[in-house]
Amino acid sequence: MKEPRYSGVNLNSKRRATLSDVARRAGVSPVTVSRALRHPEMVSEDLRQRIDAAVRLLNYIPNHLASALASTRTQIVGVIVPSLTNGVFDDYLGAIQDVLNPAGFQVLVSNVRYSDQLEEKAIQTLLGYHPEAIIIAGVDQTERSRDLLRHSGVPVVQTMDITDDPIDLNIGLDHTAAGAAAVRYLYEQGHRKIAHLTARADPRARRRHAGYQRAMDELGLSSEGLVALQPRPSDIEMGGTLFAEVLARVPDVSAVFTCNDDLALGVLFECQRRGIRVPDDVAVIGFNDLDFCVASVPTLSTVSTERLKMGTWAAETILEIVRGSGKRPAKTQIDVGFSILSRGSTAVAATKAEKRARTA
Amino acid sequence: MKEPRYSGVNLNSKRRATLSDVARRAGVSPVTVSRALRHPEMVSEDLRQRIDAAVRLLNYIPNHLASALASTRTQIVGVIVPSLTNGVFDDYLGAIQDVLNPAGFQVLVSNVRYSDQLEEKAIQTLLGYHPEAIIIAGVDQTERSRDLLRHSGVPVVQTMDITDDPIDLNIGLDHTAAGAAAVRYLYEQGHRKIAHLTARADPRARRRHAGYQRAMDELGLSSEGLVALQPRPSDIEMGGTLFAEVLARVPDVSAVFTCNDDLALGVLFECQRRGIRVPDDVAVIGFNDLDFCVASVPTLSTVSTERLKMGTWAAETILEIVRGSGKRPAKTQIDVGFSILSRGSTAVAATKAEKRARTA
């Protein structure tokens, strides 16, 4: 008895149909088949039907590698993200695919897990596929990564952050300004002891932290003991742990700004565990506006960023360039800004009104 | 003034270096360069160094497409997932990449958003890249999808679910059994009015629902008014909405089993909003064991599945097959089972003890 084997790996079993197989079957030349598939309007109705029949009969699927090699159009766009676990990048990736897939482009995603080294390797690997463009999150690539990208000769879009010195195209927002704005918002609500919790100091989180610090300084507030930092990747639980640290040092902390929503939710849970009322005793504001922000109790205030727009613009701009045979677009940089969503976890008067209404 | 253009698209500017460029530069033949890169041990030390120097000088990056075409080894594995938003698939994908990337394989991910139609298209597209294997979540592909996969001649691993009629290899768990087990667990805790909330009726969620129903029937319990179903994709908020529905029909519902953790968390929040105590008034159990289950207040009981193991096994088995030149592995199907994690949201005695301790 022979062991079963896979034909894709075992060469002597029947191989997949090729263009020529289809051509032979339909009684035409290979070129005609190619045309019938790529530019059906250039082929007579009669042949087109015969060819379609042969394609179906043979289960023919064009070899994209061969096609890309011959045409020097790979129809591939490389996308580099630092994380998939993070809800932010799902939406962003989805937006990119929604634009690119219908246009016939395949997205090659590389998750580099916030590692510069993996990022360099990913860029190299990606370039091996000769993508027609690269979309990369962040503006803090290593010098080698920047070199690779610049030498690649393809459009590069840096997203999620903004810089004076983009590799090529750039859409993002100023995280320092966003961090500062969150602090100022809390200040206006009457808070003075404003804490900041931050985890996995990726460049954007670091900028938000810097923004926090700058605003505190400008407002003449001391941040002594109010900052808790954890180099490990953030998760919900960690929000509680970091808040506990601050609480131990500054028991009368009145507001918390976290570098992302996960930590903020963790703070919410920790408060619940300790019987600390939010927002009455402590106000909480997160960053990103993930789904759960509107579902939690209380709802979570947060800094909202235009992650869908960043993905969409990156993808659309690439299509424009590729279709316009390489012409650079009019706009090469966009600051999408941010906005502060004021919800239950930082409510001041509203909460009290709500309470009054309930007890009434 | 000339408009700036991208060289990758504009043909008359300098193109990327090829093998031959490197060969010319190093004064050797192209084959030798190829060997120096693929099988360095077959080339003399002297040449290897000259070639490496030329590679670096020219910023040479091998064209993976050409290499794959010539060698008929693409080093690509296609992975089809129904969602990325869902925390489950991040972990799973991560596990697959952790095995495959170090082995030199590139993972081509396709997110088909729970759509059969997109899945068919994705399979077709993927096959165009001649992957060496395909890993696909679920066992409920359309007949056409199954045909495509079978005819592809490459190993196919179906994951996340288990079936009597696998396309090829299969690792997963019995969702019907898992749903039933959750119900029985609640029953043993003394619950009788057990509700089930379910959203986006994907096949696995449907099986969990069937399991719920079967167990209820077997236990002689009525599920009248206790099931809330919503075809839209689930999110945390929806957990609250669905629970409210049930509550309106059956005010004395005593336990809730949800088709995933998101809904369960939503139920938790809804209870908090309404002043319903969990687990004292209502017990809650979710499905999947996502991160937040251990962070929430109370912690969330859930049915835990081995998503990492499923990804790892799928990837490792593929490597085994590809390296073993197509030999099928000894084991072609694995049931990884599931386990019920009993935590705060379903605690009985424990909660009371805890409370006593606190008030003491």
Next chain:
DNA sequence: TGGGCGATTGACAGCGCTTTCATTTGCTCC
């Protein structure tokens, strides 16, 4: 000192497709 062997290197063909240019066919028009 010459045959033979292993270690290196190169020539050639071809992976499956597309691009370019040539050829064929069927008409129209004066």
Next chain:
DNA sequence: GGAGCAAATGAAAGCGCTGTCAATCGCCCA
């Protein structure tokens, strides 16, 4: 009725790389 033209099809070349086999170069031993 033949020049002229558009539409449809095909032939040849080549995208960048690798597999196969042939050629070359020492170097060892009889």
